[in-house]
Amino acid sequence: MPTTIRFSVLGAPQLTVDGVPHPPRGPKLSRVLALLLFRRDQLVEVEALVDELWGDRPPRRAVSTVRTHIYHLRKFLEHSAGRDAGDLLATRPQGYLLRLGPDRLDADVFARLVESGRTLLAHGRPAEAARAGRVALDMWRGRPLGNTAVGTLLRGHVHRLEELRIQALEQRVEADMRLGRHRELVPELRGLVAAYPLNEWFHARLIEALQRSGRRADALRAFGELSTVLSTELGLRPSGEVRELYRSIREGEPVRALDAV
Incomplete structure (x- = not known):
């Protein structure tokens, strides 16, 4: 039976394997994982990781430190998923790429449900729109990335998700209003x-x-x-x-x- 792997950022970042949560250890590792998740299936350059972790005050050996974090992230993925992480986390000359594919990141599923609710509401189907909104909002375990300190790059992603959550709330309330609740x-x-x-x-x-x-x-x-x-x-x-x-x-x-x- 194939292993089911999911990632979550709607709350503290974590990897879930067959329903069992595995939070990364350490704030820096959480931030590296989070940035790779938000840019899933895209190359994340080493410079972007340095900028997220240290801003305009990187340490002297910042690039080497990023490589160390990637090494520990790879080990975390291998240990948690019980498999070689090579098919998930790829190394490229300029940086790294986390290959997820569809439906592995909760934020992607959430955004799709919000869009579905919007479409259903526009087509006069409030009961279905309300259900889609409830499913979407139930996915949230807390503030995006939880208590993880974020830099400039992650902050933008967090704000986008928070705004999308407000939209989801508004759509679901609107649907319930139309249903007379x-x-x-x-x-x-x-x-x-x-x-x-x-x-x-x-x-x-x-x-x-x-x-x-x-x-x-x-x-x-x-x-x-x-x-x-x-x-x-x-x-x-x-x-x-x-x-x-x-x-x-x-x-x-x-x-x-x-x-x-």
């Missing part, structure tokens, strides 16, 4: 506005969900809380779309659903 969404949306206090979209959806749950006074209070946050933090007012939502609720008019994500 307003009451069930209120506690989650309160948590989201606490976690992302400057995300006006989450605030607006909380206001709408409260109103559609028959909680008009709470919806108006939620608008006031948004106004206070934006004014205090950014010196801004809520967008015209959200102000129109507030006006409709205050005057007892039918509330039009806000534009989808």
